Amino acid sequence: MSRLGKTEKTIFTIAVLVLLLFSYFLYDDSLLFPKSNNSQLDLIGSVATSQNDVRRKNLDTFSWLPANREDQIFDNDSIYTGERSEAQIRLQDGTIIRISPNSLITLNMKNGQMMLDLRYGNLVGDITKGTALKIKSxxxxxxxxxxxxxxxxxSHSGNVDLRLLSGDLNYQDKKERKVLQKSQPVAVSQQGxxxxxxxxxxxxxxxxxxFVRENPDDAMPFAWRGNGNITRFEMEVSPNGQFDHVAVLKETAEGKTDVVEPLEPGPYFWRxxxxDKNGTxxxxxxxxxxxAHLDAPVITSPTTxxxxxxxxxxxxxxxxxxxxEVRWSAAPLLKSYHWQISRDEQFxxxxxxxxxxxxxxxxxxxxTGTYWVRVSGATTDKKNSAWSASVPFTVQVTAKKEPIPDRPELIAKDIKFRLPRPEERRPASEMAPKLEWKPVAKTRGYRVQVSKDLNFQTPQTYDVPNxxxxxxxxEKGQHYYRVYAVSPKGQLSPPSDIGHINVDDMRPILTVPQLMEPFNNMSIFLQTQQEPFIWLxxxxxxxxxxxxxxxxxxxDFSRILYTSTMPTNRFLIKSKIPLGKIYWxxxxxxQGDSPSQWADKREFTVYHQKNETFVK
Incomplete structure (x- = not known):
């Protein structure tokens, strides 16, 4: 940066001097606002205190001058106080007049008596004993x-209100003289x-x-009745009783208003x-x-x-x-509820x-499926809250599989039994082997299987309740048996251990018949299928x-075409039989004895003369 030249130094010096001059004017403005020539005016008092914007004007001037402490006040001087400004005037007789903010007053002497002309605003006067004060409005x-x-x-309407704060004062107009009561202010107007x-x-x-709001801007109605010559009302709502913070201010000419402004739930004060037309x-x-806000219920169970x-x-x-079960919490104002369960989130x-x-x-x-549930509440006067948040939950129900019963336990695993002779007389219980096992819980019965082979490929099956x-x-010979427990719904338990039945037959044993005709694997051609006439x-x-x-x-003789018991050793097949292989x-x-064993089966094939094709 280059050094300042001679011209720049001169400008800088002048700027500093001007700044100092104006700073002095801020401290002492007597040069800017010279005192008027008051030598011809009557001195009536002085400014005792001056705070903020306080101004003074003489009768013979047009400008307002700042009124500083100890400034003299002359006859017909006017004093003005601005917003948040106050002043005290000390009169010659010691009377103190306190002028409130936003006031205008003129002081003059009339017939040796001080007259206050209050244009508007408020003032407080300390009147000393023996002093008479005239008020003009x-x-x-x-x-x-x-x-x-x-x-x-x-007020700007022109009326003056008098209120006695302390002491004893009388007031008088042209009509009457009265004592001013502390408990009763007086209104002075053109009418008296x-x-x-x-x-x-x-x-x-x-x-x-x-007040219960379903929505944040629901109207809250307030009503009152006014007495007097009232021009307007102001209704105030505050969160505290001191009204140092007004949340809602409503102006109206009627004795009612609706508050629609949004407010947080809670307690409030109002007035x-x-x-009136005089500003009182x-x-x-x-x-x-x-x-109170009608908050929606909150579902606590089931969880999401x-x-x-x-x-x-x-x-x-x-x-x-x-x-x-569905449970929820809700505000105390809600006394009844409406619930819905839906298959979809949109209900x-x-x-x-x-x-x-x-x-x-x-x-x-x-x-079984997924559902959504929601709840809304209502007050006693039928105001409804919003729906709660919908909560989804899933139900899964399956048929319970019946437990499989325990396997039975055989009491006797090795049974030996002798078939009685025809001439022997025994109780019915001794005419056949007795099979026993221990009981199994939660069953409706038992299934018994008896088989000639250990694999139980073609067993005899019996269902018994006990x-x-x-x-x-x-039957004579070696046999095997086992037992299942049967559940109430028909499920079988695992089988018991395999028991053995050994049957010994003491009766005469018949020999197995020897088959003669037709020869084994013989082919038979029929003239007609109606009456084959085949002898066995x-x-x-x-x-x-x-x-x-x-x-x-x-x-395996699982489907029998004919069966018969006869005293002779011959049997004639006379009825129609199917073509193909036949077994017999x-x-x-x-009588009274066991039959013989079956003879080994024989087979023959039946053909028809019109169709010699083998038919199974």
Whole structure:
């Protein structure tokens, strides 16, 4: 940076001097506002105190000058105080006049008596004993005498209110003289001096009213009745009883208003101010009110995406459903509730809905699936809250599988039994082997299997309700048996251990018949299928009283075409039989004895002369 030149130094020096000069003017403005020539005016007092914007003007000047402390006040001087400004004037007789903010007053002497012309605003005067003070308001004048402190209020409408703060003072106009009472302010107007009657307000909205808002801007109505010549009302709402913070201010010319401004829920205070045509203010009592918002209920159970799983013992699919509990919390104002359960989040497929007077319900029986539930509340005067947040939950119900019973335990695993002779007489229980086992819990019965082979490929099967049975179809030889427990729904337990039955037959044993005709694997051609006339023949067996023959078209004789028991050793097939292979067998019978074993089966093939094709 280059050094300042001679010209720049000169400019800088002049700027500093100008700054110092104006700083001095801020400290002492007597050069800017020279004192008027007051040598020809009567001195009536001085400025005792001056705070902020206080100004003074002489009768013979047009400009307002700052009024500083100790400035002299002359006859017909006017004093003005701005906003948040005050001044005190000390008169020659010692009277102190306090001028409030936003006031204008003129002081002059009339016939040796001080006259105050209060244009507007407020002032307080300390009147010493023996001093008479004349007050002028427009064309109206009145006198004050005595000693004490008095407050003057004058609005732009022109009326003056007098209030005695302390001491004893009299007031007098041309008509009357009265003592000013401390408890009764006086209104001075062009019509004379009358006791000041402030407007009064009677609140009609009850104290401690609870306003419930369904929406943040729902109107809260307030009402009152005003007495007096009232021009307007101001209704105030504050969070505290001191009204140092006003949350809502409503101006109206009617005795009612609606508050629609958004407010936080909670307690509030409210009051009404009434203004009459003279600017006099009357205050109502302070009342309380409470604002409550109808918050939606909050579902506490089920939780979001909760799962309810259960197994039910049933064979009916319609019974695969369960109920669950729904609980919620809500504001004390809500006294009844409406609930909905839906298949979808938009609640377009509502499964069930209903009303409740408590904060819980038991849902209807719900089948497997995902559901949504929501709740809304209502007050006693039928104001409804919003719906709660919808909560999804899942139900899963399955048929409970019946437990498999325990395997039975055989009491006797190795049974030896002798078939009685015909001449022997035994109880029925001794005519067949007795099979027994221990009971199994939760069963409806038992299944018994008896087999000639250890693998139980073609067993005899019996269902019995008890834990024992007689094997009535007893046969000679070695047999095997086992037992299953059967559940109430028909499920079988694992089988018991395998038991053995050894049957010894002491009766005469019949020999197996010897088959003769037709020869084994013989082919037979028929003229007609209606009456084949095929003879079956075998040799007689000693001791046999008859024979049983079986004819089948299956090798294992699972489907019998003919069976017959006869005393002779021949059997004629006369009825129609199918073409193809035919199997037959015979056993000997003896009255009172066991039959013989079956003879080894034989087979023959039947053809028809018109169709010699083999047909199975």
């Amino acid at each position: 427009g064309e109206k004048e009145f006198n004050l005498d005595g000693s004490g402190k008095i407050e003057f209020k004058k 001096m009358k006791p000041l009657v402030k407007p009064t307000i009677e609140l009609q909205t009850p104290n401690n009213t609870v 009404v101010k009434a203004y 203010v009357g205050f109502s009592e302070i009342r309380q009110m409470t604002l 995406d909760a799962r309810f799983q259960m197994e039910i013992e049933t064979n009916d699919p319609s019974q695969l459903a369960i109920s669950t 377009s497929a509502i499964v069930k809905e209903g009303n409740a007077g408590v904060q819980s319900i038991l849902t209807p029986r719900l089948a 834990t024992e049975t007689l094997w009535s179809q007893v 023949e075998w040799k007689k067996v000693a001791g046999a009283t008859g024979y049983t023959v079986e004819v089948s078209n299956t090798e 067998r015979v056993r000997a019978e003896a």
